[in-house]
Amino acid sequence: MRIGELAQRAGTSTRTLRYYEAHGLVRPHRSANGYRVYDEAELRVVREIRSLLAIGFGLDDIRPFVACLRAGNDSGDVCPDSVAVLRRKLAEVDDYLDRLGDVRRRLHDQLAHAIAQREETCLRTRGPAG
Amino acid sequence: MRIGELAQRAGTSTRTLRYYEAHGLVRPHRSANGYRVYDEAELRVVREIRSLLAIGFGLDDIRPFVACLRAGNDSGDVCPDSVAVLRRKLAEVDDYLDRLGDVRRRLHDQLAHAIAQREETCLRTRGPAG
DNA sequence: CTAAACCTTGCCGCCGACGTCAACGCAACC
DNA sequence: GGTTGCGTTGACGTCGGCGGCAAGGTTTAG
Numbered sequence: 001m002r003i004g005e006l007a008q009r010a011g012t013s014t015r016t017l018r019y020y021e022a023h024g025l026v027r028p029h030r031s032a033n034g035y036r037v038y039d040e041a042e043l044r045v046v047r048e049i050r051s052l053l054a055i056g057f058g059l060d061d062i063r064p065f066v067a068c069l070r071a072g073n074d075s076g077d078v079c080p081d082s083v084a085v086l087r088r089k090l091a092e093v094d095d096y097l098d099r100l101g102d103v104r105r106r107l108h109d110q111l112a113h114a115i116a117q118r119e120e121t122c123l124r125t126r127g128p129a130g
Numbered sequence: 131m132r133i134g135e136l137a138q139r140a141g142t143s144t145r146t147l148r149y150y151e152a153h154g155l156v157r158p159h160r161s162a163n164g165y166r167v168y169d170e171a172e173l174r175v176v177r178e179i180r181s182l183l184a185i186g187f188g189l190d191d192i193r194p195f196v197a198c199l200r201a202g203n204d205s206g207d208v209c210p211d212s213v214a215v216l217r218r219k220l221a222e223v224d225d226y227l228d229r230l231g232d233v234r235r236r237l238h239d240q241l242a243h244a245i246a247q248r249e250e251t252c253l254r255t256r257g258p259a260g
Numbered sequence: 261c262t263a264a265a266c267c268t269t270g271c272c273g274c275c276g277a278c279g280t281c282a283a284c285g286c287a288a289c290c
Numbered sequence: 291g292g293t294t295g296c297g298t299t300g301a302c303g304t305c306g307g308c309g310g311c312a313a314g315g316t317t318t319a320g
Contacts, residue, residue: 055233055236056233075243077240077241077243077244078251082244083244083245083248086237086240086241086244089237090237090238093234097227097230097231100223100226100227103185103186103223104220104224106185107185107216107219107223110207110216111216111217111220113205113207114205114208114212114213115213117205117208121208
């Protein structure tokens, strides 16, 4: 399969596939004329990459998962390195959830305060009977 | 007050202050020799900017808050435009919290699955009496 | 023979909030 | 008058995951 077909089947672009290759994640052969040739297994790899990117992983984080797939495992996350990354990412997400919760509270309070102030101003402007 | 002093008092850099100015957020006068001169109120403005940046606002989002302060209000969030931004941001954060919660669940499940698989492999390798 | 549809490498653009020079001017002190 | 420490503008670098374009080669269909 050539790059265009893989791109279409993986739901991405040829540019993206070349980018993954440049970063060592996808490894095509080359046909006589220099065209990239991918075997079926690479489709699996590309889908794994896309799936992990979608939940916030960087390409560096993804490398162990690809290696795990290439090592013949049914899923990319059963190898020690992958598990380590999963643990780290889970911790990062938990951390981020905490901070985002704080931000939410601050936003909520600030909004409540602003609205209260506006009500007050409104009352003063129109008079207490307003 | 000149740019160095303001930077120090606001806990930031001169580069940052010039950047804010280039984006219309801070407005110094100029002394005869061309130096930027800030009055005390600008310290307040810069602190507002920093505070909002820290909770994930972009400079564009912050502009209404600065305008609100400049209009003579005690806090930058009581004006209609600021309130609108606060509402929008709160919605964005809620949205992000939802998606991050999904991601967390997926990470957690994936991790649990990976560990279960490894246990199984381990047992098979060492034998059921392992 | 030519056009169309593939493919190749290479390089610039993007977003956003700055950091980090470069090359210069101004002010003050000894 | 030389040094030090302020200030000025301008322009390029950063990070990451690509998009998009240029300038060419290959293959296939008509």
